[in-house]
Amino acid sequence: MEDYTKLFDTYLNSRKMKLTASRRLILEAVFSLHEHFDAEQLHQVLRSASQDISLATVYRTLPLLLQAGLIQPSPRPGARGMYEHIWGHPRHAHWVCVRCGAVQETPLDSVDPILAREARNLKFETQETSVEVKGLCWKCQNSANDSQ
Template identity: 40%
Template sequence: MDYREVFINYLKKNDLQLTKSREIILDAVFETHSHFEIEELYQMLRYKNKKVSRATVYRTIPYLVEAGLVRRLRYSDQNEQYEHIYGHPNHFHLHCLNCDRVIEQNSPELEKNIEKLAKRLNFKIQDYSVSISGHCSLCEEKETERIDINE
């Protein structure tokens, strides 16, 4: 099942229609292979001359989230970021507070752990996210050097 079908199913189930606008937004989201903000997505569509209004983009993204196609990210202190997740294995984000880089990592072990935790509580997972903030190896190195010099 491709993302398109998933979305159509979701729409049907919720008495919503697959409109031109929603199609454009859906496709744009799956063409973008990086984290994005809604405003960015909107600007990108304008640039490509696809005609959808800002309001519609803001209205549609939550549907995609609900449909399980897109996830809202939580690693950053900045604006809301999103990523499409359908078809991608779940992964974790390590956010470097220094250089702002985001490292993505898989860990089946961690996944299993989380699933076990939820199961024990009879909690039905829809989505989960692990985000770690701190300093990446590159920045840590630099930091250590600096201290060596100064002290």
């Protein structure tokens, strides 16, 4: 059993919930993706693997994964209901191009200590950090047109 499956199982048990076949399959699908995804896309992945899981169940499972700390809402601006998994996906900053939508990532190593200090001041117990920078990527700076 993968580590993340154990983690999910532990979370579910603590809530008197069950690690069912459906939930296991959804979890697999989530970790098979390495991009941002939404409920619909996840459902497609499952269907194409001949796993007939209702869309409603996907919608019901996503918040559980979120609470279990296995996925996080994607910080992509304007995106609705988008997630990304966290496992093996270390803390990182997103650099989002406002023109073409491309997303690059950089590690958070240098920013973390600063935020840790502020957390102490605020008495805030940090669970997850996300840093998002919007602007123009290298390519779009060149093809500098009117906005959009």
